[in-house]
Amino acid sequence: MAKKTYIQAITDALDIVLEDDPKTLIFGEDVGKNGGVFRTTQGLQEKYGEDRVFDTPLAESGILGLATGLGLTGWRPIPEIQFMGFSFEAVDQIVGQEARMRFRFDGTKTSPVTIRTPYGGGTHTAEMHADNLESYFTGTPGLRVVMPSNPYDAKGLLISSVENNDPVLFMENLKLYRSMKDDIPDGKYTVPLDKANVVREGSDITIVAYGAEVNESIKVADKLAEDNISVEVIDLRTVSPIDSETIFKSIEKTHKVVIVQEAQKMAGVGAQVASAISEGAVLSLDAPVGRVAAPNSVYPFAQSEDYWIPGADEIEEKVKEILNY
Amino acid sequence: MANEPIVDFEAIKNDLTNVPKPIQVLNESAEVTDQEVFDSFSDDDLVEFMKKMVWERALHEQTMNFSRQGRMGFYAPTEGEEASEMGTVLAMKKQDYLLPAYRDVPQLIQHGATVTEAYLWSRGHVIGNKFKARSLMPQIIIGAAYNEAAGVAMGIKKNKEEDAIAFTYTGDGGTSQGDSYEGMNFAGAFQVPALFIVQNNGFAISTPRKKQTAAPTLAQKAVAAGIPSVQVDGMDILACYAVAKAARDYITAGNGPVMIETLTYRYGAHSSAGDDPKRYRTKEDTQPWFDKDPLIRLRKVLEDKGLWSDEQEDKMVEEYKASFKDSIKEADKVAPDKVSDMLKRTFEIPTPEMRKEIEKFVEKESK
Ligand SMILES: Cc1ncc(C[n+]2csc(CCOP(=O)(O)OP(=O)(O)O)c2C)c(N)n1
Numbered sequence: 001m002a003k004k005t006y007i008q009a010i011t012d013a014l015d016i017v018l019e020d021d022p023k024t025l026i027f028g029e030d031v032g033k034n035g036g037v038f039r040t041t042q043g044l045q046e047k048y049g050e051d052r053v054f055d056t057p058l059a060e061s062g063i064l065g066l067a068t069g070l071g072l073t074g075w076r077p078i079p080e081i082q083f084m085g086f087s088f089e090a091v092d093q094i095v096g097q098e099a100r101m102r103f104r105f106d107g108t109k110t111s112p113v114t115i116r117t118p119y120g121g122g123t124h125t126a127e128m129h130a131d132n133l134e135s136y137f138t139g140t141p142g143l144r145v146v147m148p149s150n151p152y153d154a155k156g157l158l159i160s161s162v163e164n165n166d167p168v169l170f171m172e173n174l175k176l177y178r179s180m181k182d183d184i185p186d187g188k189y190t191v192p193l194d195k196a197n198v199v200r201e202g203s204d205i206t207i208v209a210y211g212a213e214v215n216e217s218i219k220v221a222d223k224l225a226e227d228n229i230s231v232e233v234i235d236l237r238t239v240s241p242i243d244s245e246t247i248f249k250s251i252e253k254t255h256k257v258v259i260v261q262e263a264q265k266m267a268g269v270g271a272q273v274a275s276a277i278s279e280g281a282v283l284s285l286d287a288p289v290g291r292v293a294a295p296n297s298v299y300p301f302a303q304s305e306d307y308w309i310p311g312a313d314e315i316e317e318k319v320k321e322i323l324n325y
Numbered sequence: 326m327a328n329e330p331i332v333d334f335e336a337i338k339n340d341l342t343n344v345p346k347p348i349q350v351l352n353e354s355a356e357v358t359d360q361e362v363f364d365s366f367s368d369d370d371l372v373e374f375m376k377k378m379v380w381e382r383a384l385h386e387q388t389m390n391f392s393r394q395g396r397m398g399f400y401a402p403t404e405g406e407e408a409s410e411m412g413t414v415l416a417m418k419k420q421d422y423l424l425p426a427y428r429d430v431p432q433l434i435q436h437g438a439t440v441t442e443a444y445l446w447s448r449g450h451v452i453g454n455k456f457k458a459r460s461l462m463p464q465i466i467i468g469a470a471y472n473e474a475a476g477v478a479m480g481i482k483k484n485k486e487e488d489a490i491a492f493t494y495t496g497d498g499g500t501s502q503g504d505s506y507e508g509m510n511f512a513g514a515f516q517v518p519a520l521f522i523v524q525n526n527g528f529a530i531s532t533p534r535k536k537q538t539a540a541p542t543l544a545q546k547a548v549a550a551g552i553p554s555v556q557v558d559g560m561d562i563l564a565c566y567a568v569a570k571a572a573r574d575y576i577t578a579g580n581g582p583v584m585i586e587t588l589t590y591r592y593g594a595h596s597s598a599g600d601d602p603k604r605y606r607t608k609e610d611t612q613p614w615f616d617k618d619p620l621i622r623l624r625k626v627l628e629d630k631g632l633w634s635d636e637q638e639d640k641m642v643e644e645y646k647a648s649f650k651d652s653i654k655e656a657d658k659v660a661p662d663k664v665s666d667m668l669k670r671t672f673e674i675p676t677p678e679m680r681k682e683i684e685k686f687v688e689k690e691s692k
Contacts, residue, residue, distance in 0.1 A: 051483070057514050062472055062507035069476020069491075072461070073422070073484060077476075092466055092504075097473065104462060106451045107670050142671050165673045194676055241676035 004184040006176045009151035010040050013158035016188050018048050021076060024162060026053045028063055028080030037082055038177055060086050064093030071111025078162060084119035085128040098167040099142035113167045120212055120262055122175040122309055124302040131299045132263030137169050138240035144168045144193060145240040149214035151182035153237060156191030164193060173212045196243035202232035205323055206250040208273050209260040210236040217260055219312040220319060239269045248281040258290035258318050262309055265293035287325035290318045342541040347556040347588055350563035353617045355625035362567050372632055374562045375623050378407040379638060381431045383645040391653055392597040398448040401428040405592040408619030409524050412565025416573050417492055422477045423460035424470040424493035433460055440652035451662050467499045471508030471521060478517035490518040490576045498529020500543045509550040509584060516581035520572050526591040531605035547584035559587030560617040590614035663690050
């Protein structure tokens with residue numbers, strides 16, 4: 001057990017999957033000697049050699065096509081897209097090719113790719129480097145989208161993703177990379193895919209969140225606890241598919257819900273969660289479904305990000321509004 | 326300021342057109358233009374090449390017939406491209422991986438899929454994708470196969486399969502896709518065993534080759550990726566085979582990828598979905614290609630050698646067509662795909678939501 005950052009937890013997971021399975025391969029732009037622009041793959045090329053961890057030419061569609069082909073020939077590729085804003089270059093390979101492989105071949109051939117990519121904002125990067133593009137991919141049957149909110153989950157979910165025989169888009173929050181530490185068990189452990197986590201138990205209202213907004217929601221739960229308001233916080237962890245059962249169970253107890261996402265309101269998975277609730281738990285509700293999301297502008301330039309990304313204050317305000325409905 | 330420009334761009338541009346003549350073994354008058362290569366083929370080889378082209382043309386004719394009867398789904402005609410398709414695919418070995426495009430169904434069958442499976446693919450049934458051959462299903466997204474071929478070739482190399490390579494195909498239009506360059510560039514950068522074949526049949530649906538690119542040849546598009554490339558007479562099966570075989574030998578010797586441009590022609594429409602080639606090309610455009618027909622050319626050589634006759638060919642075509650009729654009857658017996666099965670094969674482990682949907686459809690489908 002040691003205190004580790006989100007990045008260190010990811011490196012840990014990659015080290016374990018490389019060690020465990022000689023078929024795993026890490027590749028992408030600058031992931032080798034440089035250890036990735038965020039140092040997530042630091043030391044791995046040194047340890048496992050250039051055959052297992054290698055730099056590619058600068059072409060996202062090429063990287064993901066390479067992954068598809070390697071996956072089909074018995075390898076377990078873990079390609080990296082340097083920033084999620086560059087994933088558009090590879091949409092056909094991800095959505096049109098990898099996500100469909102099992103389906104197309106009726107399971108007789110598959111390509112078990114785990115695509116890692118940083119997303120999200122608040123770190124004042126250049127334009128196109130920060131964005132919340134999960135909804136472009138959560139609408140893809142055959143593709144799982146995983147968004148860990150803390151170092152512990154990041155390690156366990158990444159190991160589960162790589163071991164899973166279907167493609168996974170593993171999204172790493174830029175701001176969380178170095179802003180939080182957890183006690184991380186040494187060695188291998190897994191966190192299940194497709195399963196949400198109740199990170200705070202409560203009885204007055206449910207917050208459903210994912211990614212960095214889970215931590216903002218926990219702050220709100222802690223603060224409101226001082227006023228004897230009991231908030232349940234659910235971390236989706238896998239955002240496609242969403243774990244509706246866990247959400248319904250919570251709402252049956254609290255009768256009120258607020259959905260929180262970092263993405264613009266018209267993007268993200270909040271709408272999918274709201275729709276699931278209206279289908280499966282609407283009779284348990286005592287108030288409308290509350291939503292907290294970023295405004296529907298194009299992702300802002302660096303200077304304005306901090307006002308734009310929804311934080312604890314906005315969540316608290318919405319929770320109170322729904323509680324007092 | 327100097328009057329003479331520092332660079333003579335016009336000279337550089339002109340130099341690009343300075344390319345070798347396409348490789349040929351047998352010209353359109355059925356005269357041998359490369360005796361040495363010609364002599365490397367036995368009489369049996371020549372007969373075998375002819376049979377394959379006759380088979381492919383019969384497959385085309387029968388499939389078009391089925392198509393007119395409304396018994397086919399998507400079909401991309403192959404008439405005219407027999408030398409390019411059969412010549413290159415005959416250089417493949419069973420352990421090679423094929424990444425075909427939608428027009429490369431004959432190669433897929435040649436590589437191990439059954440005609441029944443090909444018909445099921447055409448009709449849009451998953452069984453059409455379940456062939457045992459080392460191949461992807463025919464690729465619809467133009468360019469994607471080139472990217473994936475780099476990955477498959479890297480997989481082959483990593484698996485230490487020394488006598489195997491990845492074969493992939495695209496058309497002249499396909500060379501305009503960024504992915505085709507990315508695929509070749511990756512294959513070159515990693516020196517993996519991939520053979521990129523461009524079947525230049527002159528048109529991408531209605532858009533002529535000239536409108537795709539200012540590059541004088543498509544073969545030279547590989548130069549930027551550091552890959553050796555050649556143009557070959559795509560109506561000459563002996564040349565297509567010899568070049569593909571040489572490329573395969575070169576690649577399996579560990580020399581990295583190769584690109585081949587075959588100069589061929591599609592006689593008919595782009596697809597059986599009803600586009601009319603008369604809208605974008607004249608009879609005068611097409612006639613010279615009929616004169617270059619790969620079957621006429623080799624048939625003449627074989628007849629001169631006393632190895633072939635019309636009666637023999639007619640009988641062969643009849644037998645092939647009868648077998649295609651059996652194949653489609655087999656395909657007719659296959660029940661349509663079930664939604665519950667589709668849901669089951671979307672993920673290895675169905676999601677909770679899907680489990681409910683599967684139950685729902687299983688019940689619906691049992692009624
Ligand atoms: C990415 C993509 N864009 C467009 C199409 C539609 N389309 C199908 S075939 C075709 C022309 C392709 O021409 P070419 O590459 O020369 O191959 P050919 O059909 O002549 O064999 C087009 C535009 C497609 N299938 N994929």
